[in-house]
Amino acid sequence: MPDHVHLLVRLPPTVTVSEFIGQVKEPVSHRVKEEIRPSSPLKWQEGYGVLTLRKDEVEKVSSYIDNQETHHRTGKLSDLLERTAGDADQPGAELSAP
Numbered sequence: 001m002p003d004h005v006h007l008l009v010r011l012p013p014t015v016t017v018s019e020f021i022g023q024v025k026e027p028v029s030h031r032v033k034e035e036i037r038p039s040s041p042l043k044w045q046e047g048y049g050v051l052t053l054r055k056d057e058v059e060k061v062s063s064y065i066d067n068q069e070t071h072h073r074t075g076k077l078s079d080l081l082e083r084t085a086g087d088a089d090q091p092g093a094e095l096s097a098p
Contacts, residue, residue, distance in 0.1 A: 004045075006065045006081065008058070017050050051080070
């Protein structure tokens with residue numbers, strides 16, 4: 001079962017990242033509760049990761065997200081896109097999708 005999600009979005013300067021995350025979490029929580037009805041409540045992790053991209057990186061990241069399930073199944077993960085809170089202090093990895 002998936003334990004995280006990657007989103008590729010373009011936000012206008014009038015919308016903060018935290019506002020956007022709140023706009024995503026609320027309806028997702030409601031839908032999970034009403035439609036999936038898990039045996040234990042959905043719990044969100046604290047925090048989230050955010051990257052800014054150059055225009056020439058968007059297609060590569062989009063492809064990585066489209067194939068995320070395969071990347072996880074085969075263990076071919078992007079160091080940058082799969083970084084977790086424990087990894088946050090590591091120096092910048094290159095944007096590379098296997």
